[in-house]
Amino acid sequence: MPADLRDRLVALGGDPAARPLLVALDFDGTLAPLQDDPAASRILPAGVEVLAALAARDGVELALVSGRAMADLHALAQVPAGTYLVGSHGAERARVTQFGLDRDVVELTHAQADLLASLGARAAAVARGRDGVWVETKPTAVVVHTRLAEPDDAAPAEAEALALGTELGVGTLHGKDVVELTVLAADKGTALQALRHELGAPVVLYAGDDVTDEHAFAALDEQDVTLKVGPGQTVARYRVADPEAGVAALALLHDALG
Ligand SMILES: O=P(O)(O)OC[C@H]1O[C@H](O[C@H]2O[C@H](CO)[C@@H](O)[C@H](O)[C@H]2O)[C@H](O)[C@@H](O)[C@@H]1O
Numbered sequence: 001m002p003a004d005l006r007d008r009l010v011a012l013g014g015d016p017a018a019r020p021l022l023v024a025l026d027f028d029g030t031l032a033p034l035q036d037d038p039a040a041s042r043i044l045p046a047g048v049e050v051l052a053a054l055a056a057r058d059g060v061e062l063a064l065v066s067g068r069a070m071a072d073l074h075a076l077a078q079v080p081a082g083t084y085l086v087g088s089h090g091a092e093r094a095r096v097t098q099f100g101l102d103r104d105v106v107e108l109t110h111a112q113a114d115l116l117a118s119l120g121a122r123a124a125a126v127a128r129g130r131d132g133v134w135v136e137t138k139p140t141a142v143v144v145h146t147r148l149a150e151p152d153d154a155a156p157a158e159a160e161a162l163a164l165g166t167e168l169g170v171g172t173l174h175g176k177d178v179v180e181l182t183v184l185a186a187d188k189g190t191a192l193q194a195l196r197h198e199l200g201a202p203v204v205l206y207a208g209d210d211v212t213d214e215h216a217f218a219a220l221d222e223q224d225v226t227l228k229v230g231p232g233q234t235v236a237r238y239r240v241a242d243p244e245a246g247v248a249a250l251a252l253l254h255d256a257l258g
Contacts, residue, residue, distance in 0.1 A: 001240065001245065001248060001249060001252070002238065002239070002240075004238065005227070005238040005240070005249060006252065008225055008238070009225070009249060009252050009253045009256055010252070010256045011256075012203065012205070012225060012253065012256065013252075013253055013254075013255070013256020013257045013258065014256060014257075014258065015203075016059075017202065018202055018203040019058075019059035019060075019202075020059050020060065020061050020199055020200065020201050020202075021059060021060050021061070021201065021203050021204075021205065022061045022063060022195065022196055022199055022201035022203070022204045022205070023054055023060060023061070023062050023063070023204075023205050023250070023253070024062075024063040024064075024065050024086075024192055024195070024204060024205065024206045024207075024216070025051075025062075025063070025064055025065065025206070025207050025208075025250075026064075026065060026066060026188075026206075026207060026208035026209060026210065026213050026216075026229075027041070027043075027064055027066040027068060027073060027076070027077070028041055028066070028067070028068070028209075028210075029176065029208075029209035029210055029229065029230065029243070030207050030208050030209045030213075030229045030243060030246055031043040031044065031047045031051075031064075031243060031246070031247070032044070032047075032076070032243065033242075033243050034147075034176065036147055036148055038072075038136070038145075041076060042076065042078070043076075043077070043078055044243055044244065044247050046244075046247050046248075046251070047243070047246075047247040047250070048078045050247055050250045050251045050254055051078075051079055051080070051083075051250070052079075052080050053254050054250065054253070054254050054257075055079070055080045055082055055083060056080070057254070057257050060257070061082075061084065061199050061201065062079065062080075062082070062083045062084070063083065063084035063085070063086060063192075063195060064077055064079060064083065064084070064085050064086065065086040065090075065188050065191060065192055065206070065208075065216060066085075066086065066087055066089075067087075067088065067089045067173070067175065067178075067180065067210075067212055068087055068088070069087055069088055069092065069138035069139060070085060070087035070088065070092040070093075070094055070101075070103060070139075072087075072138075073085055073087045074094070074096070074101050077096075079096055080096070081096050081097050081098045082095070082096065082097075083095070083096045084096075084195060085101070085103075086188070086191045086192070086195065088106075088138055088139065088140050088141060088182070088184075088186060089141075089173060089180070089182070089186045089187055089188055089191070089212060090186035090187055090188055090190055090191030090192075091106060091139075091140040091141070091182065091184040091186035092104070092106055092139065092140070093191070093195075106139050106140060106184070108139075108140065108183065108184070112140075112183040112184065115168065115170065115183045116140070116141075116142070116183045118168065119141075119142045119164070119168065119170065119181050119183065120135070120137055120142050122164050122168070123135045123142045123144050123161065123164065123181065126144055126157055126160045126161050126164065127144060127157065130149060130153040130156075130157050131148075131149060131150070131153055132146065132147075132148035132149030132150065132153060132154070133145065133146050133148075133149045133153055133154065133157045134148075140182055140183055140184040140186070141171075141180050141181060141182035141183065141184075142180075142181050143178050143179070143180045143181075144157060144158070144161040144178065144179045144181075145177060145178055146158055146177045146178070146179075147176075147177035147178075154177070158174070158179050161179035161181065162174065162179055164181065165179070165181045168181070170182060170183055171183075171184070171185050171186070173187075173211075173212050174211065175210045175211060175212045176209075176210050176211075180212075187212075187215040188208075188212060188213060188215045188216040188219075189215035189216050189217075189218055189219030190215070190219070192204065192206060192216045192219055192220070193219050202223070203223055203224055203225070204220055204224045204225070205224070205225040205227065205253070206220060206224065206225070206226055206227065207227040207228075207229055207246050207249070207250075208227075208228070208229065208236075209228070209229040209230045209232075209243075211232070213228075214234060214235060217234065217235045217236045218235055225237065225238065226238065227239070227240065227246065227249065228240075229241075229242065229243060229245070229246045230242060
């Protein structure tokens with residue numbers, strides 16, 4: 001782990017003024033190593049342990065901030081009661097309780113629902129005839145996945161999906177082997193800022209791996225800890241190589257809480 005990150009986490013753990021501390025984490029590629037099949041994604045076992053330990057500490061609030069649809073995120077998350085879940089890049093919000101999920105209802109207008117249906121049909125046409133390209137549907141968005149496709153199929157599929165977003169005037173997010181087209185404007189930065197203000201958190205630690213996490217990094221301030229997981233351009237202050245190293249950083253923070 002880089003020495004500057006280690007020093008920052010130790011100082012943060014020992015700082016009573018940094019409470020409540022909001023620890024907010026991306027899911028895929030950050031806590032859960034990337035998989036060809038999104039249904040196979042799981043948080044690293046050491047990550048499940050450290051999230052439970054962090055959530056049990058006084059003065060720590062835990063959140064997962066993901067592009068996943070809420071139902072999908074909740075099914076896979078393995079997080080303790082009290083954890084905040086932000087899904088669909090901020091379009092969905094919930095809190096895990098002992099009895100299930102306490103979630104905000106997402107309501108689409110008739111026009112948005114119609115637009116989502118059109119998007120689904122048009123995205124399916126983008127995937128048709130292209131091996132390994134498939135479409136995921138969410139309550140507020142459709143996602144064109146290209147991880148399993150050869151470059152000759154993936155590149156034009158992503159280009160067509162992006163053009164479709166422009167043509168229909170919907171929100172577009174270009175992540176790792178995915179193009180997300182959403183009928184509700186949302187991004188992780190806006191969602192993270194809202195949660196921080198609700199909780200009155202003077203300091204936020206946010207870790208993420210994808211370009212969509214850059215919204216969250218950019219929304220944070222100098223006193224916050226922004227941690228990029230893996231390669232790629234970033235505005236985050238710190239970087240670790242992979243999810244294993246990210247989980248090790250969380251364990252160090254937990255130990256530093258004393
Ligand atoms: O914000 P995240 O928690 O990182 O979620 C973003 C997207 O994650 C999923 O796709 C990504 O992970 C898949 C499983 O490892 C991988 O196959 C895909 O290539 C990645 O882009 C999910 O399927 C999307 O809906 C999320 O938006």
